[in-house]
Amino acid sequence: MNDLFADFDDGLPQREDLAAGVVLLRGFAREQTASLLLAVAQITQASPFRQMSTPGGYRMSVAMSNCGALGWIADSQGYRYAARDPLNNHAWPAMPEVFLALARSAALEAGFADFLPDVCLINRYAPGTKLSMHQDKDEADFSAPIVSISLGLPAIFLLGGLQRNHPSQRIGLSHGDVLVWGGPARLRYHGVLALKQDSHAELGACRINLTFRQAA
Numbered sequence: 001m002n003d004l005f006a007d008f009d010d011g012l013p014q015r016e017d018l019a020a021g022v023v024l025l026r027g028f029a030r031e032q033t034a035s036l037l038l039a040v041a042q043i044t045q046a047s048p049f050r051q052m053s054t055p056g057g058y059r060m061s062v063a064m065s066n067c068g069a070l071g072w073i074a075d076s077q078g079y080r081y082a083a084r085d086p087l088n089n090h091a092w093p094a095m096p097e098v099f100l101a102l103a104r105s106a107a108l109e110a111g112f113a114d115f116l117p118d119v120c121l122i123n124r125y126a127p128g129t130k131l132s133m134h135q136d137k138d139e140a141d142f143s144a145p146i147v148s149i150s151l152g153l154p155a156i157f158l159l160g161g162l163q164r165n166h167p168s169q170r171i172g173l174s175h176g177d178v179l180v181w182g183g184p185a186r187l188r189y190h191g192v193l194a195l196k197q198d199s200h201a202e203l204g205a206c207r208i209n210l211t212f213r214q215a216a
């Protein structure tokens, strides 16, 4: 049967196939948002949010932390994955079971079996903060998808093409939505428009995004 007629929730189909290899699972994380946010608070006690600097010396407006065996970092040396948090030289906090289980089930629901993420990048956006168009290409191979969970304030996600100058599609992402892209879409450019000034009931003037990847 057509997916449009399956899994209705609040009148919206839960699964939307947006493009080849791109699936939006609306509200997929809705039941777990409180557990996810509690885990984020614990992780960021050990490895606090920080604004990293790009190799070009520009300070990113998005504040970041990580959990898992590896963490994504940016500094004057470039962009890469590291096993230790450069702020304290400790291993990144372990990936909580609730993160892993949700990321794996979202990937499976989107058609990607056997997803085993070794990193979760945690991004924090304030109103006015944006993420410029980029590709996720610091991973060792691109066969695994990317699973991205949105929490807090809504945002407009820009889904571009495989080349920077291709036009992009706008996708509204809200609290509890999960976006998965992989396969032919794995290297599509993407970004996030500047957040509107607003306040979310659970998170206040803030959006948190969890990006799961298989990096090693």
Ligand SMILES: O=C(O)CCC(=O)C(=O)O
Pocket (backbone or CB within 6 Å): 121, 123, 131, 136, 148, 157, 190, 191, 192, 209, 211
């Ligand atoms: O915040 C988002 O929705 C996207 C995050 C992202 O693209 C990244 O962390 O590489």
Ligand SMILES: [Fe+2]
Pocket (backbone or CB within 6 Å): 134, 135, 136, 190
């Ligand atoms: Fe990205």
